[in-house]
Amino acid sequence: MSTKNELLIRIDERYPKFSKGQKRLADYIKENYDKAAFLTAAKMGEAVGVSESTVVRFATQLGYKGYPEFQKALGELVRTKLNSIQRMEVTYGRIDRSEILAAKKVYVIGIRSCAPLAKFLTFYLNLICEDVVEVDTNSSSEIFEQLIRIGEEDVIIGISFPRYSMRTLKALEFASNRKAKVITLTDSVNSPMNLYSSCNLIAKSDMASIVDSLVAPLSVINALVVALCMKKQDDVIETLETLEDIWDEYQVYSRDELEPVEDEVRIK
Numbered sequence: 001m002s003t004k005n006e007l008l009i010r011i012d013e014r015y016p017k018f019s020k021g022q023k024r025l026a027d028y029i030k031e032n033y034d035k036a037a038f039l040t041a042a043k044m045g046e047a048v049g050v051s052e053s054t055v056v057r058f059a060t061q062l063g064y065k066g067y068p069e070f071q072k073a074l075g076e077l078v079r080t081k082l083n084s085i086q087r088m089e090v091t092y093g094r095i096d097r098s099e100i101l102a103a104k105k106v107y108v109i110g111i112r113s114c115a116p117l118a119k120f121l122t123f124y125l126n127l128i129c130e131d132v133v134e135v136d137t138n139s140s141s142e143i144f145e146q147l148i149r150i151g152e153e154d155v156i157i158g159i160s161f162p163r164y165s166m167r168t169l170k171a172l173e174f175a176s177n178r179k180a181k182v183i184t185l186t187d188s189v190n191s192p193m194n195l196y197s198s199c200n201l202i203a204k205s206d207m208a209s210i211v212d213s214l215v216a217p218l219s220v221i222n223a224l225v226v227a228l229c230m231k232k233q234d235d236v237i238e239t240l241e242t243l244e245d246i247w248d249e250y251q252v253y254s255r256d257e258l259e260p261v262e263d264e265v266r267i268k
Helices: 006-017 020-031 041-048 052-061 067-081 097-102 112-125 140-147 166-177 215-231 233-249
Strands: 106-110 132-134 155-159 181-186 199-202
Touching: 006 020, 006 067, 020 041, 020 052, 041 052, 052 067, 067 215, 097 215, 106 112, 106 140, 106 166, 112 132, 112 155, 112 215, 140 166, 155 166, 166 181, 181 215, 215 233
Parallel strands: 106 132, 106 155, 155 181, 181 199
Antiparallel strands: none
């Protein structure tokens, strides 16, 4: 039995007969499946440069009853594309997505070279969860001031790689003592960050350089975000659509791009 996703099989089988616009859609889906799963037909058309009607026809040409059914197939594609690391299978535990989504508050902490990772994760978690806080790490006292109300209904995600930050470790110890769910993203099962965690995400980095490589941890963070989005797909789509309306109303982004080109050739 083939392990290839059904949607990809349909695309490959019909690809030679696609129009130019449909081929752009097919290529976009293959390269950006994790984003495409959360786009409306109109937004996907904007991303590729075709009309919304072209996107809908593309879905029906693949054998789906309409765009909603096609979007569900995209969700299945995301699930099948996740590799073993991205499925959150780690040495000492497995991420329970519901615990993160059901948390009263999610705290994220990363210091020094891990700060960009914490900021990246916080940005996307804010699109998914109700209350997410990136812990300001300027000093140890400020960290504890921000964590003073953490409790058993909360989750803290700590990110640290060699050389391990004692401030991050102490923050995780503090959260663990107050019965919060502790999740770590680090480089090894032997990392001191795992002393207080109930689930460890491992992203090994053996690069011999004075510059810390963020490629592996970013991949794991991206997988975590996608997995959470798939759990709340409808809510995430609604949030993104609301943001698009707000951005348009307040002119947050420039609209200087070229207008989408219709896929059809009209004969007058």
